[in-house]
Amino acid sequence: MNTRPVNLPTADVADSLSHFHQRAPLVHCLTNDVVQSFTANVLLALGASPAMVIAPEEAAQFSALADALLINIGTLEAGRAEAMLAAIEHALPAGTPWVLDPVAVGGLTYRTGFARRLLTLRPAAIRGNASEIMALSGETSRGRGVDSRDDSLAALPAARELARRSGAIVAVTGAVDYVTDGERAWAVPGGDRLMTRVVGTGCALSAVVAAFCALDGDRLQHVASACRVMSRAGELAARQAGGPGSFIPAFLDSLYQQRAEEWV
Amino acid sequence: MNTRPVNLPTADVADSLSHFHQRAPLVHCLTNDVVQSFTANVLLALGASPAMVIAPEEAAQFSALADALLINIGTLEAGRAEAMLAAIEHALPAGTPWVLDPVAVGGLTYRTGFARRLLTLRPAAIRGNASEIMALSGETSRGRGVDSRDDSLAALPAARELARRSGAIVAVTGAVDYVTDGERAWAVPGGDRLMTRVVGTGCALSAVVAAFCALDGDRLQHVASACRVMSRAGELAARQAGGPGSFIPAFLDSLYQQRAEEWV
C-alpha cells in the first residue's frame, strides 16, 4: 500500500549534502543546448564537476569514467540520440547511474518514442514535471509542450507506477516536488515561482539529481535531498531578487554557500 | 508616398503590451546556438513561453502548435536549415506567424542564399540591423559580418522596399529603430550602447517581435511596441549597470517588471 507523502526530514538533507560535498561527483551531461551553460554553473556552484562530452564515440568512453550520467532530451536530434544510447550502453556495465529528464514528452512524437525506449535501459532516476511524468507513464496530460499545466500531486500515482515499472526513483516537480521509489514517497516543499521564469531550473535540477545518484546509500533520500537543496536555494535567492535576472546570480551564490551543517 | 517616421505613441505600447500579457504567447525558437539561453530568459521575463524544438520532424509538428515561430540563421548549418524549412512549411497553413532574423546576411554566401529563399515564404516580420536589411533587400552594405556599420535611418528605404516585396513588417534596428510596413513607419528611440556589448540583445528582440506577432490587431504597432519594450528595458538597466555584466540581470528584471499601465 502506498504511504502518504510526508516532508523529507532536514537531517536527511544534511546527510546527503555532506556526502555530496565529500564526493564532488563528476557528471557527464548529455543535455539540451539551451541550458548547458546554466547546468554546468549549477553543478560547479555545488562543488560537483560537469563535463559535456557529446560525440558518440567519446560519450561512450566518458560515461564509463564519470560518476553519473544525465540524459536530457530537450533538443533531441538524431546525432545526439545516438550519443545518448552509446553513453547509456557503456554506463550500465561500468555501474555509472544515469538519469532521464523527459523534456516535453507527450506532445511530441519523436522524443516520446525515444524516451519510452530509454525507460527499458534501467535509469537510476527520472525527473520531470507533472505533464512529462504522466505522459511517460502512459497517462494523457493537458500539456502542450515544455510547460506543465498539471499539478505535481495529481501526477504522484503516475510517478509511483513509473517507478515500479522502470526501477527508477521518480521525481515529479512543481510547486511541491514528490519523490518516490514506487512505494515510499517524500514531499519536498520550497522553491519560488521566479524559478519558472528562468530557463533551465528544472533541467539543472535533473543534473543535480544525477550527481546525487552517484552517492552510496538510500537513493530515494539522495534524490529528494537534491530537490530540497535546489528548492532551498530558490527560496533564498527569491528573497533578494528583483526579478528573474537578479535571481540567477543569487541562486548560484546560494547553492555555493549551502552547508550540510545548516540543515541539521 | 512614404510618410516620415515619427515616434511610436506610448498609448500604442500600452495597448500592445497589455494584449501581450494576456496572451502570454508560446514561441517556437529556431535560433542560433550562442543566444538560446538568453533568448529564452528574455521571453520568460516578459511572461511568454519559449520552446526550442530543433529536430526536423519535431519542428514541423511543433510550429503548428506554437503561437509564433522565430527563424534566426546566426549559426546556420544544413541540419538546422532543414528544420527551419519544415517548421515554416507547417506554420503557414496553421496560421502561425513566423519572423526572420537574417544574422550577418550579406557577407556570407550560404546564409545569404538561404535567407533570400526564406523571403518567398511569407514571413510576418523581419528584424535586422542596417547592414542585414540592406543586404537582404539587395543593396550593398559595408558590413563585414555581425556588426552593422550602417545607420538604421539610412536603411529605412531598403526596409520599406523589403516590406513591400515580402509582405512582412520590417524592423531595422540601431541607435533608433525604424519599423515599417512599406508605407507607414514608426521610429522607436531608446536603448543604450551597453546593449551592443551584450551578446544576443538583437536576437532576443527578434524573438520578442515573433511573440508580439502572435497578437491580433495592427501588426505594425505590435512589432514597433516589441522594439520599444526592449529599448525601454535597456535604458532602465543601463542606469543601474556598471558594465555589460551587471546590465544582463538588470535588463531581465526590467522586462519582468514592465507593466502596460506605466506606458499610458
Place this chain on the structure above:
Amino acid sequence: MNTRPVNLPTADVADSLSHFHQRAPLVHCLTNDVVQSFTANVLLALGASPAMVIAPEEAAQFSALADALLINIGTLEAGRAEAMLAAIEHALPAGTPWVLDPVAVGGLTYRTGFARRLLTLRPAAIRGNASEIMALSGETSRGRGVDSRDDSLAALPAARELARRSGAIVAVTGAVDYVTDGERAWAVPGGDRLMTRVVGTGCALSAVVAAFCALDGDRLQHVASACRVMSRAGELAARQAGGPGSFIPAFLDSLYQQRAEEWV
C-alpha cells in the same frame, strides 16, 4: 638554456591592452556549445567582436576575413571538426592567426587524435591547463577529463617542448599561468579560485588569447597580457562576489572597465 619565468611587467600589459583597444579584433570562434554565450560576452566586454560562424563552407569564408580564429574542441563532433579544418585551411594563407584550446585532451581518444593533427597546422598559440598541455606534448597526466589535477609549473617543461615543436606560444594556466615561446617564459599571477566554479573562464581566456594574437608586435607579450587582463578581472570580481553567481556579472564589468593607463 631555459630562463626561469619571471612575472610579466605591468608596462607590457599596458602596451598590449592599449593596442588591443585600438584594434578591437573580430574573432571567429569555433568553440564548444557550453561556453559560446559567455565567450562572446567576454570578448564584447573587452571591446572585441565575436562571431560564431560554424557551417563548414561559411567557416572557410569567414576565417579569412576575421582578425583571429579560435578552435576549442570541448564539444567536438564530426561536423564541427570539418568546419574547424576548413576554417584553419583558409586562415593560414590569409594570415589570420588561430589558437587551439585542447579541452580535455589526454583522456579521450577522438579529440586527442584530432588535436594532435591540428598541431601540425601552425597554431599561433595554444592555451590549456596542465593536464591538457602535458597530454598534448605527449607526457602522461593524471587528469580524468576537464579538470586539471596537475600544477601549471610542473607542466612548464611540457609547454616549452610543445612551443618548440609547434611554433606556437603556449600558455599553461592554473593558480599561476606560464606563457612560453619555447625559450622565454612569463609567469602571470592573479585570478581567484572562484574562477574554477564558473564554466568557461578557461575557454573564454583562449578566445581572448586569440584576440590578442591579432596584434602586431611581440606575440609572447600579447598572450601573457591576455592572461593577465583576465586574471586581474578575476581578482577584482572575486572581491565583490558572494559566490560564482555574482562573480559572473562582476567579472564582465571588470573586463569592460579595464583601462591600459591603470597598468602603467
